[in-house]
Amino acid sequence: MLNFLTSGLLALIGLALAGGGVWLIAVGGSWYYALAGLAFLVAAFLSFKRKPALLPFYGLFLIASLIWAVWETGFDWWQLGPRGGITVLIGLWLITPMFRKTLTSGKPVPDVKPARSFLLEGSVVLAVVVAVYSMLNNPHEIAGRLPSEPVASSPAYGGTVPDGDWHQYGRTPFGQRYSPLDQVNVDNVASLEQAWVYQTGDMKRVDDVPETTYQVTPLKVGETLYLCTPHSWAIAIDAKTGQEKWKYDPGIPQNPDRQHQTCRGVTYYKDPAVTENGPCTARVFLPTSDARLIALDADTGEVCPSFGDEGTVHLEENMPYNPEGYYYSTSPPVAAAGKIIIGGAVNDNYSTKSQSGVIRAYDINTGELIWNWDSGNPEQTEPIPDDQTYTANSPNSWSVSSADEALGMIYVPLGNKVPDQLGMNRDENVETYSSSIVALSLETGQVQWVRQTVHHDLWDMDVPAQPALIDITQDGQTVPALVGPTKQGDIYVLDRRTGEPIIPVNEVPAPGGAIPEDFTAPTQPVSDLTFMPDPLTEKDMWGMTLFDQMACRIAFHQLKYEGRYTPPSLQGTLVYPGNFGTFNWGSVAVDPERQVMFGMPTYLAFTSKLIPRAEVPPRGTEKASEMGINRNEGADYAVSMGPFLSPLGVPCQAPPWGYVAGADLRTGEIAYMHKNGTVEDMTPLPLPFKLGVPGIGGPIMTKGGVAFLGAAVDNYFRAYDVSTGDQLWETRLPAGGQSTPMTYETDDGTQYVLIVAGGHGSIGTTPGDYVIAYKLAE
Incomplete structure (x- = not known):
């Protein structure tokens, strides 16, 4: 019976590998799988016939497989494991006395001589040695x-933010995500312990859209924390105890057409000219997912009726189209120069009849519109009349902007025109401003400079992150700089006065081959400071086993791929870096004293496939913006996209998929990159293997030399040594930590580190409603 079962198993493996291997050869891939399938079939025959020659034959096959695997991947355990796992396990079974007794060739021989299996035993030992190494x-x-x-x-x-406070999304208008506090430092951070937990009560609902996410970074002003929730509640809590002070629910209606249900933060403002406290002298501005901007009294949570229309500015005003759920604000506005300045998000790839990407500046006290900058009509920045509309479907800014009041500029990260993957019918303004960082005058909204990071963007490579402003010392001179991370992995270090590169940016040739109606840019910009990954090859394909790895290899060759910026296609295109980006809205943290940065580059390939309009399935099949079918109503093509996954649902590209990294902003040198995160929450079994996993969220840094980061798809919050990137501390979170943490000091001199743990719908981390603060053990 053992012989029969072993023969059958070997035959099944052989048939699967041989069949798939022939397919792989047909698409231009490796011959190994077909040859391995043939070897398993020969082994099955020898086992069925009870031939002792099976053992040395399989030993030779195992050695050949080991040589091939090391030749392809080197001594990389996570690459060698899937290639050799099944093969070595079969070898271990074949050398057991239990199986060897079946190899009698039909004669009553009690056992097979040890010499018969020496080659196989040696090959298994060699495989184990290679594995351990x-x-x-x-x-x-x-x-x-x-x-x-x-x-x-x-x-x-x-700005003038006290050291112990965190007044804006990135702590100050500069967006550095850096705190000058040092009570918690590299020497004592390992003793951090939970100080308090607050639960907002805003949990993910059954009828919520898939991309319901908790991405907020709270603010700390005085002794109060201010935050928002995915359904746009605003909450104030005591910074020392976590006790709720007030809560405001704007009553956001559920809408299945809304692509994102999230709030990254609120904005605090107090008029410096007002010396006495009174109603609404200090305000919290709440952006909502139904396109409102609401002013609240920071002390009570009551609506401030003197702002806008009874406390509210309606962001749908003067929009060319206004289907409910297609336009909203997910990020906090900027308070600068007496203005509250806000952009907005549109549903990616739903319809060509999308709202404008206009940036608007309102009087921060009255809500009166002061200027509007619409990239489709960039010269007319004075408020447009009531009977005029903004340009439909112009590039929008869904992320967070930064401001330098001394220079009089706001720095806006811009996205693309819908549809992201189709470049037909884009006018000159779109080609100039899409996927760029734009500097606008705080006074007038007029363009001061523009730096485009992708030409003729066909890949949804929005500039996703708040630019970080920092002064950089070069050759004894101080240069006011801007650090702009991008989805494609480039870090732009620019003179923020002019937009000119401090670290060089070069134009490099880019792949062609767009669909006949479209075109590609012949070159694309690449910064000398880049976390751009190497192009993928068939050898980079991965899987849990030989079988799904083989399937990924086949899929790789079936996709159109010529490296970064391979254009979308009807056959399907491999997009790498993928839509989540190497960096996303979490940005990077910069240290203005040491002039270095800390970030979390992520590497996850996506696929995109254009679908002719006549072949688009009925409505109801569309998904969140990075998954499934995006309909592109009004365009000639829809697009189907998603992560490049194996049949078992794991990435087709080999790990690592996520790192922590540090770079010197003066030289552009990357100092370190370390794998970050485990697969503990990615697999059915809680296995804490440190593969380096994807993440979405951002880091902070402190003067104590510590960086803090959640973000990874495992439910952990971690601290790192900024100098080396070494992990110093971690704690388990009750839900996904896909937010950016912050730190602050209370009036008793205690430094707290805080993170919101609520999960992320698109990547499937554990949902929750937790606000958790930590402090040093007493």
Whole structure:
């Protein structure tokens, strides 16, 4: 019976590998799988016939497979494992006394002589040695150290925020995500413990859209924390105890057409000219997912009726189209120069009849419109009349902007025109401003400069992150700089006065081959400071087993792929970096004293396939913006997109998929990259293997030399040594930590570190409603 079962198993493996291997050869891939399938079939025959020759034959096959695997991947355990796992396990079974007794060739021989299996036993031992060595090897690491000495003695943090506070999304208008607090430092961070937990009560609902996410970074002003929730509640809590002070629910109606249900933050403002406290002298501005901007009294949570229309500015005003759920604000506006400045998000790839991407500046006290900048009509920045509409479907800014009041500029990260994957019918303004960082005058809204990060964007490579403003010292001179992370992995370090590169940006040739109606840009910009991944090859394909790895190899060759910026196609295109981006709205953290950055580059390939309008399925099949069919109503093509996954649902590309990394902003040198995160919450079994996993969220840094980061798809919150990237501390979260943390100090001198844990609908992390603060153990 054992012989029969073994023969059958070998035959099944052989048939699967041989069949798939022939298919792989037909599409131009490796011959190994077909040859391995043939070897398994020969082994099945020898086993069925009870031939002792099975053992040396399989030993030779195992050695050949090991040589092939090391030749393809080197000594990378997570690449070798899927290639050799089944093969080695079969070898281990064949050398057991239980099985060897079946190899009698029909004669009553009590056992097979040990010499018969010596080659097989030796090959198994060799495979184990290679495996152990590979486990100790770390071929993907960059191990180095950032400079530890401060460069700037009096660094510019932006604004006048007290050291212990966090007044805007990135702490100050500069968006540095840096705190000058150092009570928690590299020497004591390991003793952090939970101080308090607050639950908002805003949980994901059954009828919520898939991309319901909790991405908020709370603000801390005085002794109060201010935050919002996915359904646009505003909440104030005590910074020391976590006790609720007030809660405001704007009553957002559920809408299945709304693509995103999230709120990344609120905006605080207090008029410096008002010396006495009174109703609405300090305000919290709440952006909502039904396109409102509401002013609340920071002390009570009551609506401020003197702002706008009884406390509300309606962002759908003067829009060319207004289907409910297609336009909203997911990010906090910027308070600067007496203005509250806000953009908005549109549903990606739903319809060509999308709202405008206009940026509007309102008087922060009255809500009166002061200027509007519409990239489709960039010269007319004075408020448009009531009977005029903004340009339909112009590039929008769904992320967070930064401001430098001394220079009089706001720095806006811009997205693309819908549809993202179709470049037909784009006018000159779209080609100029899409997927760019634009500097506008705080006074008038007029364009000061523009730096485009993708030409003729066909890949949804919006500039997703708030630019970080920092002064950089070069050749003894201080240069006001801007650090702009992009989805494609480039870090733009620009002179924020002019937009000119401080770290060089070069134009490099890009792939062609767009559909006949479209075209591609012949070159694309690449910064010298880049986390752009190497192009994928068939050898980079991965899987849990030989079988799904083979399937990924077949799929790889069936997709159109010529490296970064391969255009969308009817056959299907591999997009790498994918739509989630190497960096996303979590941005990077910059240290204005040491002039270094800390970030979380993520690498996850996506696929996109254009679908002619006549072949688009009926309505109701559309998904969130990065998954499934995006309908593009009004365009000639819809697009189907999603992560490039194996039949078992794991990424087709080999890990690592996520890192923590540090770079010197003066030189553009990457000092280190370390795998970040485990698969504990990605697999049915809680296996804490540190593969380096994807994430979405952002880091912060402190003067204590510590960086804090949640974001990864495992439910952990971690601290790192900024100098080396080494992990110093971690704690388990009750839900996904897909937000950016913050830190603050209370009036008793205690430094707290805080993160919101509520999960992310698109990546399937655990939902929740937790606000968790940590402090050093007493």
